[in-house]
Amino acid sequence: MDSDVIRKSFSRLLGLLLFLIGGWLTIGGAWLASLGGSLYYLPAGLVTLSVALLVWRRRLLALWLYLGLALATLAWALAESGLDFWLLLPRLGMPLGLTILLLLVLWPGGRFLPGAGRSRAPWAGLAVVGAFAGVMAIAFVGEGESPGSPAPTRPLTLDAVADAEDATQWRAYGRTRAGTRYVPADQITPDNVDQLQVAWSYRTGDLPEAYPGARNAYSFQATPLKADDSLYLCSPRNIVIALDAETGQERWRHDPGINTSGIYMLACRGVSYHERANAEAACAKRILVATLDARLIALDAATGNRCPDFGEGGEISLLDGLGEVKPGYYLVSSPPAIVGEVAIVGGFVLDNMSVDEPPGVVRGYDVSSGRQLWAWDAGRPDAAGPWQPGEPYTRGSPNAWSVFSADEALGLVYIPTGNATPDYYGGQRTAAQDRYSSSVVALEASTGSVRWSFQTVHHDLWDYDVASQPVLIDLPVDGELVPALIQPTKHGEIFLLDRRSGEPVAAVEEQPVPRGSIPGERYSPTQPASVGMPSLTPPEMVEKDMWGATALDQLWCRIAFKQLRYEGKFTPPGLERTLSWPGNNGVMNWGSVSVDESRKLMAVSSSYMPLLVKLLPRDAAPPGEQISFDQRNVPISPQMGTPYAVSTERPFLSPLGVPCNAPPWGRLSLIDLNSRELLWQRPLGTTRDVAPLGIAMPGAFTQGGSIITRGGLVFIAGAQDDYLRAFDIETGVELWKGRLPAGGQATPMSFVSADNGKQYVVIAAGGHQYMQTTIGDYVIAFSLPD
Template sequence: GSYWQDRFQPIDGGRRLSAVNGDPYQWLAFGNDQGGSRFTTAALITPANADQLEPAWTFRTGEVPPPISAKGSMEFESVPLKVGDNLFICTQNNTVISVDADSGKEVWRTRPPIDFKGSAVRRCRGISYAAVPGGGLCAERLLMGTLDDQLIALDVKTGKLCPGFGKNGAVDLKPGAGRNPAGFRFVSSPPAIVRGVAVVGSFVFDNQTTDSVPGVIRAYDVVTGELRWAWSVMHPKAWPTPKPGESYPRGGPNMWTAPSADEALGLVFIPTGNPSPDYWGGMRSPEQDRYGSSIVALDVATGDVRWHFKTVHHDVWDYDVGSQPVLADLPTGKGTVPAVLAPTKQGDIYVLDRRTGKPLTEVVERAVPQGPPPGDRLAPTQPFSVGFPSFMPAVMKESSMWGATPIDQMLCRISFRKLRYEGHYTPGSEKGAIHDPGANGVFNWGSLSVDKARRIAIVNTSLMAFVDTLIPRRNADAAGMHAYGDQPAKASGPPVKKFSEFSFPFPQMQTPYAIDTSPFLSPLRIPCKRPPWGTIAAIDLDTRKILWEQPFGTSRGQGPLGALSLPIGVFSHGGAVTTLGGVTFIAATIDSHIRAFDTATGRLLWQGSLPAGG
C-alpha cells in the first residue's frame, strides 16, 4: 500500500485557515501559496531542537492499484494539503482521503466514479483548495483532476461531490480532444486557483505520435465548473471552443506539472512541455515550437499570452519545463522587483521579471553542437543562465567515467568512446547519444523552495546522464512498435536493440525514428558518470551566490552498493519545505529517508527512514 508519515509532533491543529494571513499551520496549495514558495512560517522546530523529532503517527492509504501493463507505472507522489484540522491527500487511483492531523485517523474517504480503462500511468501529485462565496455544502471545496480526464469538486468537510459544479460534481475534459485513446491524456498535477478560476493542464503520453492529443490548458469557474477560456499552447490568443466533431489543435505542447499564479497581476505562469514527439522535430511547425519548453504568462481573465520566455530552442532532448515556477521578490539596482524563478531540466535557473518576462539576471546565447539526423534541424544557439547559480552538469570527459571495479570503469570508458557526445545539447544519433542531464532532468516536479525570511532558495538536483538512441523507422516497424492506444502491429523482424535493461523505447510514429532512452549505466547497473548523482544546495537570493552544496542521499538499498551507506548523492524527484524556524525538510531521495537540514549552513540535523523514496 501507500503511506503518509507525520514526523512532527501535533501542533495546534485547531487553527483555522486563511489564504492571506500566512497561518503557519495551514498548507493551502501545492507549493503552500499561489507562488509555489514551499515555505511555512511555522517556527517551533529549529536547528536547536530538530534532533528531538520522533514519529507521531503513521497513516496507510490501503490503496494498491490493480495490475497494469509492464509499460505502465503507478507512483504515490501526492503533496498533502492542510486545511483546518485535517490533511487531504489523493492516491494513485484518485481516491481522496481526509486525515485528522492530530491523531492520524481517517475522517472520510471518497472514491470518485472513475473509469480506469487504459490507465497505464497512474499518479496524482495533489489537489487544490478553494473557498467560495456562501455557506453550506462545498463552501470550501477540493478540486482534483482524474485519470479518466475529469475535473471534480468535493466538499472539504464531508468528501461529497459538489452538486453545483459541472454535472453532479464533475466536468468532463474530453470534449475537443478528438481521437483520444483511454489513458492517453489525464490531469496529473493540481490546478492553480486564482481569481475564481481553476487553471488545468494535463499529462499527455510522450513520444507516441506526431498527431498527439491536444495539450490544451483551460480555466474553469471554481463555483460552477463553467469553461472560462482555453489556450492551445500554440497561439497567442485563447482558442475558441471547438464545435462538435472538431478538436483543439493537436500535436502541440502541454503542461503536465503545476502552474503558479500572481493574484495581484492577474497572471498564471505556465511551464510548458514539448511538441510531440520529444526527440524529433523535423516536421514541427513554427506554431508547435513557439511556446514549447517555455515559461508562459497567461492573462487569467482571457487566457491570452502576456509574455513568454523560451528555455530551449527547438527542443529535441525532452527538456520540457517540469518544475513549478516559483514567485519571489528580488532586490535589483532599480529596487525590489517581482520575479519568477524557473528551474529547468538542464540545470539552469532563469530569473525573470514576472510582469514582463524579461531576464533579471544575465542570460546569454551560446553556440551548441550541430549535425542533426537527416531531416531534422537544430537551433545554432541555446540560452544559458549565467547571472544566477547554475547546476548544469560539467561537460564530461572519458576520465569522468566511474565504476564499482576497474573492469566496470573500463567498460564505461569503452561505451563513452562509442557513443556520440559533444557536450550539452548533443544531437541525436543512431549509435546512441549521451545526454547529460537526461530527460529526468536536474530539476523536476519538486522545483525549489524559497525561505522568505532568510531570502534563501533550497534546491535538490539529480545528475543522471542518459543514452538516447534513434531507431530507424524500418527497424521499429519490423519490431512491431506502435503508438499507445493503437492495435499492436505484427512483428516481422527482431525486437529493437535496447541500451540496457532499464531502457524505455517509444515509437514516435509518423517520424523517421523511434527512440530508446536509458540511464547511462555500467554492466553492474551503476551510473557510468562519476558521483555525486544528486546534491542539495542553498542559494542566497540577494548575492546570487551558492551558500553551500553537498551530496544528497546515500547508496543504502540501491543496487550493488546497497549494503553500504556511501554519501554519494542519489536521484531525487520531490522538493523541499523551508520553515521560519530555519529548518529545511525534504524526503525526495530514492534511499527512502526524510531529512532535516539547517537552512543557513546545510548541517544535517535529523533523519528518519520511510517505507519508500523519491
C-alpha cells in the same frame, strides 16, 4: 591434505583469476586506446598477465611485479580522482584485494616460498597495503563536502513576520500560489530538530498488490493540503482522503474509480482547495481533483460528497474537445491552479508515440459550476486570434503537465510547458508549436490570453521540458523591489525573470551549440544560458568521470563512453548512440525549489542521470504504434508520423548494474538570491536501500522537493533511501533524519496546529517504482515530543 598442495591449489586458482582479469584489461585496454582513451589499462593488463604466469609457477617475482603495478595504479588513481573516496574505490579496490591475495598465497603462515631466502617482498607488500589503506582512510575521513559559505543571517522582514499568522494553513501545493514552500513557523529549530519523532502514521490502502493483475507503475507523490483542521491528499489512484491534522485519523475518502487502462505511471501530486465568499452556499469549501482518466471532480471539503452544482454529478470531462484519445495518451497528475473563481488545468500527453497525439491545451473552468471559460492552445498561431468555443485544438501541441503558480494581484497564472510531440525529432513542428515549447508562459487567469513567454530551450530535441513549478518571490534589484519569478529547468539552468514582463532579472545570453545532420530536422544555432545565476548544469562529461563497481566494469564504461556521440548538454540526437547529459530525468524536475521568503535563500535539490538516445530509421524500427523493447530491454518509442523511432536508455549502467557516471548522483544546494551566489552544496541521500549489501554511498538519484522553515531548516526526502532529512540552512549540515517505512518521493509540508500549538512535518511515503525505492501507502507526521 598436505599444506604445500593446498598452497599450490590456491596459487593456481589465483593465477587463473589474474589471467582472466589481465585478459580483459589487455583486450579492453587496447580497445580503449584505439578509441583515444586512457593508456593505463593496456599495460596494466599485460603486467597482470605476466603476474598470472608467475603465480601459476609460484614465483616470488609475481609479488614484486604486482607491487610495482599497484604503486603505479595508486599514482594514476590519485592523478585522476584526487582524494575522493568513492572515485578511488573502483580504481584501488581490486588492486588492493589482489595484493592481499598475493601475500596470502605467496607468504602463507609467515613463511616465504621455498628458496626465497630472506626476501623483503612480503614486507614491501605490507607497506603497499598500508599505503593503499592510508590513502583510502584519508579520502574517507575527508569525504564530507565543505559546507561552503555560511548563509547570511538576516532579520525577518515585516511581511514574513505577518505571514507567521498563516503558519496553521497550507492551502496550495507550494503552501501558497507563489509556490515558495516556505513555512512561517519556528517551533522546530536547529537546536531541537534531533528530537523529532513520529506523531502519527496513516495508511491509504492504495497499493499495487491491492489490484491483482494491474500492470501500472506506482508512485505516491502527493503533498497534502491543510485547510482549517483537516489535511487533504490524493493517492496514486486519485482516491481523495481527508484526515484529522492532529491525529491522522481518516475523516472521509472519495474513490473516483479511475480507469487505469494504458496509464504507465499511477501518480497524483495533490488536490486543490477553494473557499467561496458565501459561507452558506452548498460546497462552500471544496476540494478539486484532476484524475488520471481525465476528469475534474469537485468534493465538499467537509463530507467528501460530490458538489452537485459542479458539472454533471460533481464532475466534468477533460477529454471534451480533444478528439481521439487512446488509453493512457492523456492524463492529469498535477493539481489545478485556482486563481479567484477560475480553476486552471493542464495535462500530460504521452511522450514520443506519434505526431497525432491529443492536444496539450490549458483550460480555465469556473470553480463553482465547472463551465469552461477559456482555452489556451500552444499550437495555435497567434494570428488566428483567441480560441473560440467549439473550435478544435491543435493535436500534438506542447502540453503543460506540471504544477502552475499564480499572482492574483497581477491576475496572471504561470504555465511551465513541455514539447510538441514527439520529443526527439521536430522536423514536422510548426512555428507556433515551437514558439511556446519548453517555456514559462504568463496567461491572464480570467481570459487565458498570453501576457508574455520566456523560452528555456529553443526547438527542444532533448525532452528538456519545463517540469518545475515556477516560484514567485519579490527581490530587491538596484534599489527597487522587483516581483520576480524563478524558473528551474531540467538541464540545470535557473532563470530569474520579472514576472510582470518575462524580462530577465539575472543576465541571460545565447550561446552557440552543436548542430546535427538528420535530414528534415532543423537545429537552433544557440540556446539560452542563465549566466547571471549559479548553474547546476553538471560539467561536460569526460572519460575519467566514468565509474563502476570495479576497475573491470569501469573499463567497460570508458569504452562505452568513448563510442558515444557527445558534444555537451545540447548534443542533438542522431543515428548513432548519443549521450544526453544531464538527460531528460532532469537536474531539477517537478520537485522545483523552496525559498526562504525572509532571507531570500533558495534550496535546490538536483539529480544527475544521463540518458542514451538513438534515432532508428523507420524501416529499421519495430512496426506499430506502441512502445517495444530491444534485445537489451531498452525501450523504443515509435514517434509515428516522423521518419524515425527513438531508443532511450536510462540510466547509463555498467554490466554489473551500477551507474557509469560517477557519484554523487544527487545534491542539495543553497543559493543566495540577493547576491546570486552558491553558498553551499552537499550530497543528498544515500544508496542504502537500493545498493547491494545496503552500501550507503552519499548522493543518490532524487525525485521530490524541499521545504524551508522560518526556524532555519530545510526538510527534504526525495532520495533513494527511505529517510526524511533536516539540514541547517546556515551551514548545510544534516541535523536529523527520520526513517520512513517507504520511499519519500514526494514534497513534505508543515503546519502549526491552531488547537495544540504543535508544529508538524508531514510527508507521503509510498516510493517510486522507476526509482526502485520501497513501495508503500503511508502518510507520516513528525513533531517534537510533548
